[in-house]
Amino acid sequence: MMTLHPKVIDLTLARVERLLAALGNPERSLPPVVHIAGTNGKGSTQAMIRAGLEAGGDRVHAYTSPHLARFHERIRLAGELISEPALTALLDECVTANGPDEITFFEITTCAAFLAFARVPADWTLLEVGLGGRLDATNVVERPRLTIITPVSMDHEAYLGDTIAKIAGEKAGIIKRGVPVIVGPQHPDGLAVIEAKAAAMGAPLRVFGQHWTVWEERGRLVYQDENGLLDLPLPNLPGPHQVQNAGAAIAALRLLGRDEAACEAAVTRAFWPARMQRLRQGPLVDLAPRVELWLDGGHNPAGGEAVAATLARMPRRETHLICGMLNTKDVTGYMRPLAPQVTQLHAVSIPGEKNTLPAEATRDAARAVGIEAVAAGSVAEALADIAARTPEARVLICGSLYLAGTVLRENG
Template sequence: MQVSGSDLILERMMTLHPKVIDLTMDRVHRLLAKLGHPERSLPPVIHIAGTNGKGSTQAMIRAGLEAGGAKVHAYTSPHLARFHERIRLAGELISEPALTALLDECVAANGPDEITFFEITTCAAFLAFARTPADFTLLEVGLGGRLDATNVVDKPALTIITPVSIDHQQYLGETLPEIAGEKAGILKRGVPVIVGPQDPAGLEVIEAKAARLGAPVIAHGQHWHAFEERGRLVFQDENGLLDLPLPNLPGPFQIQNAGAAIAALRALRRDDAACEAAVSRAYWPARMQRLRQGPLVDSAPKVELWLDGGHNPAGGEAVAATLARMPARETHLICGMLNTKDVTGYMRPLAGQVTRLHAVSIPGEKNTLPAEETRDAALSAGIAAVTAPSVAEALAGIAAHSPEARVLICGSLYLAGSILRENG
């Protein structure tokens, strides 16, 4: 892949702080002040936190808003194939010239001061959003919420907390209530919050924080319900019932992501057509995505090839639930994971759904778990497992013995990104 000007600047930005993650707000506030406080000039903000489902929920909200003619900014992370995916300006991915100019401006304003990669690139996104007219800004939290670089908007239009589960314990706390408390850090005084399905211990923390701030709660199971009935999505809240198509994003877990998105659209006073567009037009890569082109597909044309970037126990449960609903077929996983994740916890729900796991290391990722350790974790979770030198070689081996198998490449968004760069 050709190296662009923005790639060189982004690489230099990685050296501006000795740590990749260092949760504090001081550096972000400092740089935003030097940039003239662009965070104070954003179009109305919908701020989304949670452990799982943030990206899919954001994609559905964007699809619903744009169907009604709204211009929507969107910020998400991490990217899969190119950094430009993180910043969408009024519906379009940021251009290379615009990104390069913004990054240069932020590096110059920051000077010699320490700042993390995520912090300075978030400031660049805010600068772009403030300068480009739009009707809404969708902000996805990077990590946690309370101390996340996106949490600088004093009065968003709406906040959303998708399901909270155990992940990133080294930064957010060891228990679910602690993690929920960090996610609830995005709540703002008087601003409504849409709450997706939660463990009761997490919901209690979120509701208590909302009560202290006078933030109206619109919670799953209390104020809105979403479920599948006769091959349709049924959504119900105090405004009535909607009978909609099932989400075009695959997987039973997308029912509740769609519910949160519809609840958000209703809170924003969007019409039924917007709600239908949310579930029928959303696109979000590497979430049970069927691969239909590229060298991998060409090398095994009869294999049913899928890609998913889930990487924590809740992600494993979601993948397992999706596989359980698919037509019966011999199913293999090609799995690569980071050494910071609960690998066995991710794999345990999958044990009853797969024939074999083929463990790989993630190419070019310094925090990859070695393939041998991924294999051992799979074995301990009750999954037959072997190692492979690469995804391509694992797929070739599967196709040689089972040419019509279902193969899911999974375990990490970083692995998913490496696949999409060549097969997207």
Template structure:
């Protein structure tokens, strides 16, 4: 039995109505002898944007100091295996099939969400594989997320913004309350840059729990001077290369990662590795080889999976900081997202948008609707039947910049299409 087959079976257990609760997770963990109690020390990361980048930087730093690191992230892009790293390596097909089957068998016919049961399977794999650290990225919110079942060694909250309002609340303060649900009594928390109302909520909860905060602008500072990243906290100053992950927002993500690493006693070399060795695909990633790159030539091809208004602002800032070149978007989004909010910041930096529907995704916005919304925020917009058709329209033309964007699901589709192997 393959992992894909077991994952398909798990989908049949998904409740008809999603209610965020930890009850189903606690039940399954107990049936598996509580693997969450046997994890290597946990670093728990929540936030709206920047979770994955911050986790990737922390992993690069810890591994530079010789640590074996588990890592859990979601969603995956091309293959489910991407969600689980065991002691630094992507989980093997045999190991994944084994833990998925054990979780599925232990759960029986009881209703449980796909994310909940697969998270429990990941925790089972982590508990049974020796490592020095476990990095857990929250899937949705924090307070009632399936990852929120243990007491970590350190928490990290990256910037909080509007996203998933139907589950987390309509205001930044409400969403911050859900993210701050990962805080535990006495456990330190690194806090990235926040809206004032989000920071107030986080600080209030931390005070109630006696959880020490290491907050941006208070306990640590980061910025760019003479094309170098300069980080400072109470223990001193670090002068480092700029992050290899592109975009101005990666400066503060790097700052949060370094603050966490310094708190854990990492070396200066680890902090440098965090900004120079991190790899996080489909986050303003330039694609340099593959069939889609060849199709779009001589245009340069970029890929990003951001999908909320804050991500739109970050992408716009990143594009504005690149050498000026005509820039065209190929965009597909889900109907659960604030499409106009995402596209509005991009209108000033994009010369056109070609809308596509996301293949095999029930919640995709039809391409014509995405194009209509793009036009309503001032973009020159059209639609295409596929990513390939959109790229082919640029083939052999000027060496423009093309960014495929709007959804991690679209990014995963693109990565599979562009897999030359």
């Protein structure tokens, strides 16, 4: 499969449109679509919207990327993960229809998802953009019911541009004529670009801080828009950044006509692995039973800030990081906000990942921002070393969704 196209990432819609036409244009037969772009928070926002819709009995298709432990996690059919045999059959069908033409791995997977979604009845389709928005393979749906742009920050600059405004321009590419847009908290440069695009497309805006707002007060989540105030529990997904993700999800649910019960389900029932996920069982937990073990897949400067803010609000406990990162990321930008929160970092290479940053380079980057750091041969080796010296430490495995996926596979 990976020999389909010489480049892993090559942003254009031409190949996807050609294959979808050969498949009979399944993207035109999807249940109503909610399309989500943004740098951070896409997956969490999608998970909360899904929880809110499903609480009311709706059947929801969902497409997300990348997967963590197993590939079929990317496609959820009417609430259930697609079976591996069904996914294999769909991919075979797409490969046959594509013939000898070049196509990327993500593009053919997206076409397989659209085939599945068009064939299985459901009430909604939630599509998470893979990269950017304007030229992302998911951006072939001509008239979604709703689009959402979560916070835009610096990431994937090689593909999307080297300023917030350029990156926001790519994300704003999902805005469609006359289709409402929910906009999460944004840098002013990014917001200006999004607002200009929405104005040009006649797309009604629902912007954080203007049309809706959300905050934490006395251990509760408070959401307010023109339709009134909601007083809800805090999100079950940990971290103060999940409050703003919940706000975008609630804004979406209210726009779709859902009630307070759906909004409460969104914040209390969402499940999204590797976003400050507490690991409570499995071989890694058995290796260090007294350690408080966490896992997070954030990997850019905004992700580092979110993790640091989450750690700052936890009960005080000596905190160690086990960190592995890709060589395409802003490593010091990710680590800098974490420095005040951690005692030590164990750097690892990501197993089986050709773009991994070597453990020694990750260690050196951590030292450069003032974190005491050592290199380790594996996550298990690092965890054993920490547990031997500080058996009741808090340990966060972090730095990459690819590392998080390896941990989830190995930890069962």
